Ligand SMILES: Cc1ncc(COP(=O)(O)OP(=O)(O)O)c(N)n1
Ligand SMILES: Cc1nc(C(=O)O)sc1CCOP(=O)(O)O
């Protein structure tokens with residue numbers, strides 16, 4: 126009898142310690158995420174959702190659970206995950222903390238059911254709310270980074286693909302598109318996987334040209350579609366509302382259709398004829414100026430742009446450019462990227478009609 130009692134007390138104490146530790150873990154993770162929603166994204170709705178989740182967890186964090194704490198005797202406090210010291214970007218911090226909160230809520234749900242069925246049920250609901258928070262946060266994060274990006278590197282096949290992209294990222298690039306019109310699919314998949322990984326490490330957006338299937342397979346931030354590629358509505362169905370969809374446009378009708386169909390950004394060009402898109406005539410500066418006056422989503426001038434003609438491009442009210450050769454073929458991609466960015470950031474991105 127005595128033994129059974131002490132066994133029951135031991136189990137109850139262990140249960141309380143598990144719940145206490147995981148309530149702390151979930152609240153700390155939420156606080157970390159909340160700070161970015163508030164100061165990084167300036168998103169009042171997401172900030173409020175984090176705060177409400179924290180308050181709800183605080184409600185379950187009773188004095189009885191706190192009293193079970195035994196930090197000096199807790200073997201787990203000395204164990205750290207090797208990845209904990211490695212946080213290469215804000216994105217990585219958010220990802221790690223969302224994961225931490227979801228895991229903690231799962232533990233609270235399972236052991237909570239034993240301690241109090243209401244607590245288990247409440248933690249299950251909170252876990253679903255954190256999945257929704259994650260989707261909204263990721264989408265908001267992507268849109269904000271897109272709006273802040275003034276330079277877009279579109280890749281071309283080269284032996285130095287990864288080194289060139291990484292060099293440009295070191296120069297401050299925040300938006301990359303993987304474009305390869307000829308490689309076999311197994312090669313494209315491997316390249317896209319590796320580029321997605323590199324871009325994530327530098328906190329940059331990664332877009333796949335043409336191929337929605339590859340974009341999904343490598344968990345890219347979005348896809349770029351031309352006028353001859355699949356309809357935006359179909360891509361949206363496949364990609365969901367959180368990923369970005371870009372559309373090439375060559376005239377005012379293309380621009381309005383792309384925006385009406387829900388493109389998150391558009392390409393505007395070719396500004397100049399270019400061997401990268403041989404056979405396509407220049408859309409010219411009249412169309413560029415039209416885009417400057419009418420586009421209600423971020424737009425990137427593309428086609429034949431390099432460091433020598435950049436001043437003419439900027440004079441046409443261009444705030445964002447997409448580049449292939451001028452960076453992919455540059456002797457020093459980091460310096461070239463830095464030069465483009467330095468010229469583009471003298472043109473404030475704020476003040477365009479959609480940057481409220
Ligand atoms: C930013 C950006 N703008 C335009 C294009 C061209 O897309 P598309 O017309 O589909 O031609 P391909 O690139 O597929 O040959 C782009 N890729 N990126
Ligand atoms: C891929 C592409 N699309 C264009 C468009 O106008 O839609 S122009 C273009 C090629 C841009 O390459 P570069 O910077 O080497 O001239």
Ligand SMILES: [Mg+2]
Pocket residue numbers: 334335349350351354
């Ligand atoms: Mg295309």
